[in-house]
Amino acid sequence: MRKAWLVAAFLVLFLSISALAGDLPRPSPYEALSSSGLNHYYSLEYDEAVRDFQKAADISPEDPKAWNHLLEAVLFRELYKYDALDTSLYTHQSFLSTKQVPADAAVKQRIRDLADKSIALADKQLKSNPQDVRALYARGVAKGLRSTYLALIEHSWFAAVRNSLSARSDHEQVLKLQPGFVDAKTIIGAHNFVVGSLPLAVKITIGITGIHGDKNKGLEYLEEAGKAGGESSADARVALALFLRREERFQDAINVVHTLVQEHPKNFLFALEEANLMKDAGKGPAAVAALRTLLEACKAGKYPQAHTELAQYALGEALRGQGQYQEAIPAYEASGHSNSINKELRQRSLVSAGEVYDILGKRNEAVNDYRAAEGLDSSTDEADRARKRLSKPYKGR
Incomplete structure (x- = not known):
């Protein structure tokens, strides 16, 4: 589980790093569209966010940050479509063997093009002024978003890590040039925590290449960015809560997420996370x-x-954890028989329902759910789990 978490953490880092951070005042139309897009984005209204950010980018086509806004909305719309923004996904060992997000080829090309465009615009500005803090920040964000794409959609793990490390480098340079640019501490803080959490032998090995981390410093940076009120504030708190959960500081994590629930009352994922x-x-x-x-x-x-x-799946898990087995079954089955395109979640739900039936001694019902799970996709880890349960009744709890 430790190995899975460490790899997953490197990849999930940028799920919570907003391209919207660090904006300076803009002419009213741009500012209004960016603000509206941000509100839609945090309400999971991705179509509306894409619309507003596209209009904003059309107003300011030479600004890499404007294209980052659009890039993030397009990317996260696709990830949410396939339930890839649910942080509980990254607590499962099977995360590393899950299939790629089956994004449409045209969507994948658009994401790549937007990332390339933002980076190219930032590079152009940095060529004229190597100390352009805004351009450095924007380039780091674009690389971070490209890292998310490579990890979760392409499953190109090493390319994803390379991009995330490059993003950290850009944002460290931002802080050297402008120490008060607190939004940059979100990416740096997340990296510090992940690297600082690695086993000592691994830290020594990668330290030779210049990669260092401090877990406590990472949490401190994320807390600072979360409280600063900048546009990366919410994203810093998402990362902070994820890492506090990893540290089993559950009440602290609950307190952090509760602030997000209060600020973004239409965000289903924040309420679910709490x-x-x-x-x-x-x-x-x-x-x-x-x-x-x-x-x-x-x-x-x-x-x-x-x-x-x-x-529904989370409710099934919670009820099962309380020993309320009969009540857990309809929750699991509601998830398993939903019309979600996330087949692996549906399979996990059905296998879990089957396990509970086995606990209750209802073997026929258990077999039906195991077969239904396998029938959704016979090539997944969850299908293997279903076949295992079909061959031998579950005896756990």
């Missing part, structure tokens, strides 16, 4: 209540962009 953290903290009844409240709010239309299959 409930999942309650479960991880051992607050099972509170987690169950929070997840049921979340699902009711989804039915009432509070979260129009919700992927309820994620909350």
Whole structure:
């Protein structure tokens, strides 16, 4: 699990690093569109965010940051479509063997083109002025977003890590030139934590290449960026909560995520994360209540962009953790039989439902769910798990 977390952390770093940070005042139309796009983005309204950021980029076509805004919205729209923004994904060992996000070829090309465009514009500005802080910052963000694309859509792990390290280098240079540019501390803080969490032997090995990290400094940087009120504030807190969870500082993580829930009341993922953290903290009844409240709010239309299959699976897990096996089954099966295009989540849900049926001694029902899981896609790790359960009843809890 440690190996999976360390690799996953390098790749998930930029899931929480916003291209929207560090903006300086702009003419009113650009500023209004960027602000509107930001509001849509944090409400998971990606189509509307893409629309506004495209218009903003058309107004300021030479600004790499404008294209970063658009790049991020296009990329994250695709990732959310396939449930790749659910942080609980990265707590599973199977993360490294999951299939690529099956993005459309045209979408992948657009993402690559937008990243290349932003980096080229930043390079052009840096050629004229090597100490252009805005250009350095924008280039680092673009490289970070390209790292996310390479990792989660292409599964090009080493290329992803190279881009993320290059992004850190750009942002370290930003802080050297302008120490008060707190938004740059988000990427640097995340990297510091990840590298600082590596086993000593690995840290010594990569230290020879100049890669260093300090876990406590990483948390400090993220906390500072999160409290600074800049446009990377929310993103710093997402990363901070992820790492606090890794440190088993669950209440601290809950406190951080709660601020995000309050600031972005239409963001389904933030509300889901708060409930999942309650479960991880051992607050099972509170987690169950929070997840049921979340699902009711989804039915009432509070979260129009919700992927309820994620909350149903989480509810099944929380109920199972409380020994409420009979109640867990319909939650798991609601996720497993949903129309989500995330087949591996559906398989995991159905296998989990089958396991609970086995615990209750209902073998026929368990077999039905295992077969349904395998039938969705026979090539996945979850399908292997289903076949294992078909050959021998589950005896765990």
